[in-house]
Amino acid sequence: MMKDEIKEVLISEEEIQTKVRELGANLSKEYSDSFPLVVGVLKGAMPFMSDLIKRMDIHLEVDFMDVSSYGNEMVSSGEVKIIKDLNTSVEGRDVLIVEDIIDSGLTLNYLVELFHYRKAKSVKVVTLLDKPEGRKVDLTPDLAGFIVPDEFVVGYGLDFAERYRNLPYIGVLKPEVYQG
Numbered sequence: 001m002m003k004d005e006i007k008e009v010l011i012s013e014e015e016i017q018t019k020v021r022e023l024g025a026n027l028s029k030e031y032s033d034s035f036p037l038v039v040g041v042l043k044g045a046m047p048f049m050s051d052l053i054k055r056m057d058i059h060l061e062v063d064f065m066d067v068s069s070y071g072n073e074m075v076s077s078g079e080v081k082i083i084k085d086l087n088t089s090v091e092g093r094d095v096l097i098v099e100d101i102i103d104s105g106l107t108l109n110y111l112v113e114l115f116h117y118r119k120a121k122s123v124k125v126v127t128l129l130d131k132p133e134g135r136k137v138d139l140t141p142d143l144a145g146f147i148v149p150d151e152f153v154v155g156y157g158l159d160f161a162e163r164y165r166n167l168p169y170i171g172v173l174k175p176e177v178y179q180g
């Protein structure tokens with residue numbers, strides 16, 4: 001079974017759902033006078049985005065972007081390639097970017113700058129997980145669910161080689177799994 005490959009549950013399903021309700025309530029207040037464009041970053045943000053918007057008791061529009069980091073770790077230019085762009089114009093819109101995790105910050109740094117360049121009225125970021133130790137650029141989310149240590153975490157959208165996204169909790173893999 002997939003769960004036999006998990007060393008430790010870091011954040012349980014219940015803890016996640018409680019936090020998502022709290023974040024949703026905060027965001028409902030934040031955007032009570034707006035009609036925000038909520039942008040999920042594929043693929044990792046998918047489960048969080050799905051749960052979060054159901055806890056936002058306001059009118060909103062959803063859209064998705066798929067991006068991938070260019071090159072390798074030696075290049076910290078923050079260059080990101082757009083795989084799938086938005087279907088919607090962000091001009092004059094309040095944009096809320098939804099992420100599963102911020103590590104180096106390169107992905108979000110690129111998206112925040114892109115949406116400002118495209119004349120969004122405001123750009124904010126909500127992330128379920130924040131890994132501050134991984135940062136390569138100065139980026140602070142407007143809202144974060146949990147701070148995680150510098151460990152390889154999977155589940156609830158986060159993958160290892162595309163697997164484990166469908167775990168309902170955040171866990172740490174057993175070393176033998178990623179050591180082959």
Ligand code: PRP
Pocket residue numbers: 041042043044045067068069099100101102103104105106107108159
């Ligand atoms: C992961 C994660 C974030 C990003 C965070 O996505 O979902 O989007 O990396 O890392 P960063 O802060 O160092 O940029 P990934 O590019 O692996 O794609 P995925 O969401 O499809 O797994």
Ligand code: MN
Pocket residue numbers: 041042043044045
């Ligand atoms: Mn991602």
Ligand code: MG
Pocket residue numbers: 044159
């Ligand atoms: Mg990934």
